[in-house]
Amino acid sequence: LASNEERAAGAVPNWEAALLEESLSRRVRAVGPAYWGAGATAAPPPVPPIALTGGVPDPETLPFEDLAEAAQTVLEREGRLALQYGGPQGFLALREWLADRVGRVDGLSLGPENITITNGSAGALANVCETFLDPGDAVIAEAPSYPGAMRAIRAQDARLETAPVDGEGLRPDALGETLEALTREGARPKLLYTIPNFHNPTGATLSVERRRAVLEIARRHRLLIVEDDAYGEIRFEGERVPSFFALSGGDGVLRVGTFSKTLATGLRVGWVAAAQEATDFLVRMRFDMGTSPWIQRLVAEYVSRGLLDRHVPQVVEVYRRKRDAMAAALAEHCAPYVRWRLPSGGFFLWLEMDRRVQPEALREAAVEEGVAYVSGDAFFVDRSGSQFTRLAYSFVAEQEIEEAIRRLGRALRRAEAASRPGAPQSGPAR
């Protein structure tokens, strides 16, 4: 008698479609296809594109040797602890370092009980959403905003509403109107997701006056604030603006940070700083037994040696030069078709294209010219915003920036030409 195991040998596992359909949660139905890899083209592009897509550090800046040495040191000195469960809240010494650091920046007295370590800031946002959102709760995000956060919010079967930004970031008046409209409808607005420093994608930084106004509105509506500060350390000019967390004394604010932009995205070490009352509940909703203690300990080793404090000014200098190179190239090659504001930090330039440029035509021309960007519609809940384009200057090699923008300029000219009356619908335009 052949066992089922033997009989099944070589069979490809297969899941009855009806069983899958009836088994899925409302949340996975609500969230839609995975963000990762979206927009990848099936056919190889005619020209190898220069990528201005990801909010990812310059690979030349990654401190390989220091990280490798920290990994080695930690394994030699405390290998047993590094290779065992470390608990969901994260490595104590790293939490102490972060409490001290965030506390000094924000003028608050923080301890390790105020910090929880997460799988990047993405893991932090997921943890916050699970702790505070029920199905049907309304969440306000900026329009535009970071798509990964918008997916994590939608995955709670929550209602994602938006408040528009202008060149100076979130508009308090618009936020107030959105909240009042929701309240009139009987909705329960629960949470504001905001990126106040070097906003992704717009690059804007919210003034302290607007922050105070937003905080006042949030208090009136019993709205929690999730303050995503992924890019706050990458500051080129100007004074640091006090965080919502600082301004509120921690009440009702969750301050999310990460080593992804300063150090490396592949470490997957982020954190939430919050009042202990809130932190305790965040930890309750962690079921992953914590991220790798080895990684957390090597990051703690790296930062406590003072290496981060040496590293950040160096990379800030790199990104400042790249921002300036990109802005200069835009002025030279793209000026008639696009408008932008110079960000005072972060990784992105946000372009508003002239209405004469058809987004679909630009997309095609950019593929042919060999330059990749993220189309603005990805940053809007309603997929409006195709008249915008996000360019990341962080990842691209500095010496390739001018060529990338030259290609973008050619693509813009072709897209504009394609939209003129009588122009052919598609096909080579030069």
Place this chain on the structure above:
Amino acid sequence: LASNEERAAGAVPNWEAALLEESLSRRVRAVGPAYWGAGATAAPPPVPPIALTGGVPDPETLPFEDLAEAAQTVLEREGRLALQYGGPQGFLALREWLADRVGRVDGLSLGPENITITNGSAGALANVCETFLDPGDAVIAEAPSYPGAMRAIRAQDARLETAPVDGEGLRPDALGETLEALTREGARPKLLYTIPNFHNPTGATLSVERRRAVLEIARRHRLLIVEDDAYGEIRFEGERVPSFFALSGGDGVLRVGTFSKTLATGLRVGWVAAAQEATDFLVRMRFDMGTSPWIQRLVAEYVSRGLLDRHVPQVVEVYRRKRDAMAAALAEHCAPYVRWRLPSGGFFLWLEMDRRVQPEALREAAVEEGVAYVSGDAFFVDRSGSQFTRLAYSFVAEQEIEEAIRRLGRALRRAEAASRPGAPQSGPAR
């Protein structure tokens, strides 16, 4: 004018209690306090305890040098990729290796599209729960079962029901009765969480006949099976029993695995093997941008060098000796008070204590004698089962096992004496 930032300097962040109370999700309310650290005593114990608590590998077996070398190699050879986002599904070469490995064991043709890499098997369970559970859905777990999984299930605001096990594991007849009772009530049983190999905590392994019967019942009730195989590789004797995943050809089964028990818990690398139709939805519910590619790549390097295949037989030998040492010591020091079955693999011995032993008296006596175990009630939804005790032989040093069990024997005698009519309620008993 002093800024709020300045005025707040030194203040401890504080969250208004009413705001917290009205903001928490139903899920975080449902889940209860964090599992991690539960049972830790505030006062230092009088005797440093020998710990028989955690399901954690023997620290002497951790392959520090090989892992350190793999970490170094990966950083030198592919550091840019190791330190960048790797995507939510996980590193392709590791998924390929796992597909090949699981596929050969299960007699199924798997590819990387059938595997998703998670933050340990704990992260896998959380991911599965989010993908398939809605509030109010009923989930069946074994009674007893792994507490971490039970928390992850309760955190979906799901209804956690149980089916009892006997010495041979889950009883198909009891499972059928539980499901029929739920169906009569109008509940929607969605998922069975089971640990078929070297069960945590009982050590039992489910026979192929029972697996077939369970699968048949699951099919009839449209019940998904989550098969947690954390301990399957730690097999001392007997043939491997075909998995639910193998027996079902993958239909309706999610097979969860981990490197935590074979290699190190601190790596936090686990996986789900499933039909691609299901895997695609698991990936949709990952919002953490994936775990560290550096760790995933160093594990891939380690396994593809053949080091895991050399390591596993060595650690199995270690755990077999420890199991035997613990069983021999139990026979010598504890036999009148406890019964157990010898597990054919895994990390645990599960003791049923004589009714003459009062669990609370044992707890006190064990603290005084200096031996730590996990009380059986932790493994039951209804906290019944205090007449059971889980002993882990995996972590404790081999040469300490006899002393640990000798202490347990003394504690048992004291607890039995304390329960005799006329015995003093507490206080030193010798």
